[in-house]
Amino acid sequence: MRAVASDVKLTLLNQYPPDHEVAVLHAAGTADQRVLRLPLAEIDRRDDLAHLTTLFVPPLPQTGGFNAFQETVAHLRAPEGCPWDREQTHQSLRKYLLEETYEVLEALDADDPDALAEELGDLLLQIVLHTQIAVDTEEFRMPDVIAHIDAKLKRRHPHVFGEVKVSDAEDVKRNWQVIKQAEAAENGKADKRPSALDGVPRGLPALAEAEALGHKAAQANFDWRSVENVIAKVAEEVREIQSVVDEAQREAEFGD
Template structure:
């Protein structure tokens, strides 16, 4: 057993015991005999939002550097893994054992420079070899996995839409799908904004949705041209909005719904000014 799995107050056996207890608790929550009504009605699909939410909360905790928060959020994410496996095992699809075995075998298979005889010289060579092995596993040739559409489909399938949009625009630009200058991007933005406004005048929700997507994609491209991260920008705006709203709530002792729009606007401007004075 690697020494890294041992600490002054924790042993490998203790880790296994804790994991086993978690598995038992989840199984009890899903038990038709005395289980939790909420857990019992969950499906793999209904749990998708929680998987995404917990992953983001892990990232937020890591960024904060708060070790207690990181521990808690990793636990919440681990719960989602165990719960998905528990639900699958109830239908005899797969079990947590197969999940663990699968990732272990994959790690060994994709690290022949650690578990085999292959020698590598740097991280870039590791990455290239990883992609080669990954292609073989999926029955693809290295050439097929290097096709632009193969990469873009992977981004669209596995990343949050805003991050996927940035990756897709970057990769497309790298092979020539690019404007000559930023003026062309601004022109495209004006076109898409006009088309979106036009679509809103119709009753066709599908068309409206499509035009909104086109407009957002152009905004992502504008961010790329100016060296900005659209995902981080939106996250900062979300947090800034919440901070201002929290300050507004601190100004009053009644629900915000009791106030008129003009009153809310006045308090909002006050909150912005207060935060500005505080350098936030």
């Protein structure tokens, strides 16, 4: 029962703070009924949990919940809301989405949990704002966004939600790629990505795009196993640039 309580706790901690007071009811409605109040974080630390144990979780105040946050963003987009928020579109918000993503990365690099919590909130605002724009234009709703990623996670983790067996993380990554390819074929997109290098977002910065392409190439076994081999290849390409006289050909070689 402690394992069950631990799973319940971890799920609830996505919505409730660790010190949120809950009530644990033992044998409710019987002569042995007992009620214990304790922080949510401690519900799996007890030895008296049994099949007659019930957990009551009082609701959070209106502030701090995801639904309340969605309502705040919706109010900003409402006629009586904020003029700036009302005029935003998916395209006008692109730069802010990128900016907030980099600020999350900066907080990660700084190993600053407080800053990370704040920056993740800013990034979440972008997600909720894009979704609210979609609601306003009747494109999709937040349940659609969540349903898509929830279904994808379950499909791509058959070793957790199905009967597939894996031995390590490498097995998981291989399965992930196989499942992605099967999904593409099922959705009629398999023929639209004939290259092993396709699938890298076009909006990535140049160096990030190069890194992503390198990973794609490595997955296709186009890789070098030592620094010496890389240096030799670079030297070879430099010699090819130096050997051509035609400007167009030189540009092509420079790409190599």
